[in-house]
């Protein structure tokens with residue numbers, strides 16, 4: 720592991736105050752090495768999305784710390800945090816979240832336009848080539864299949880050459896073959912371009928593309944497995960379900 724891309728320390732998030740607070744994250748410690756691909760799994764409501772949102776600076780933790788590289792997000796002003804989100808972090812969501820009025824190319828370069836960062840043309844060409852969208856750049860997202868739209872979203876997430884890409888159920892809306900294409904692409908951006916990917920998924924097959932599977936339950940890390948394979952992941956999740964049922 721060549722350094723750490725993201726680190727959270729005693730990360731705690733409590734929603735709501737008063738009579739019924741919900742502890743979504745309960746003092747989570749975790750580190751994600753540069754150039755690694757981690758799947759975050761766990762039952763519904765275990766805190767996966769909250770971990771992603773707080774680690775990415777989209778939401779503030781109740782306590783604890785979040786570092787992107789050496790930068791402590793919890794000490795940053797809103798303005799600085801917005802700047803960091805635009806340049807040092809990429810996002811991919813289940814619903815693609817592309818802008819329908821813009822072309823594929825305009826969607827991809829949008830983070831650069833918003834941040835005012837100079838475009839690294841060679842890098843962008845490499846990204847467009849890698850996601851295989853060279854002949855679709857002038858199309859609108861609506862003219863693309865779901866898998867192609869998610870590839871545009873991945874290219875957009877890569878545009879600023881961020882330190883980490885956070886993906887929340889990136890294959891949740893895709894059929895299994897298209898999902899496999901998208902996961903192969905994420906694997907390639909880690910292996911070939913040295914990017915760091917942290918991906919929330921419910922799907923053991925999707926998680927098997929990762930180097931490591933972290934499992935949350937009730938806001939805590941209950942397992943951290945290097946390359947467990949889909950069968951072992953499924954068994955682990957089933958054992959959590961059985962425990963919850965008891």
Ligand SMILES: Nc1ncnc2c1ncn2[C@@H]1O[C@H](COP(=O)(O)OP(=O)(O)OP(=O)(O)O)[C@@H](O)[C@H]1O
Nearest residue numbers: 734735741742743762763764765766767768769770
């Ligand atoms: N904005 C919010 N206000 C209040 N409670 C919230 C909020 N967001 C999440 N929660 C609660 O925090 C807990 C963790 O939610 P979170 O969405 O992180 O779980 P998850 O593991 O991503 O779930 P899922 O797999 O269903 O998406 C849940 O009990 C949820 O109801």
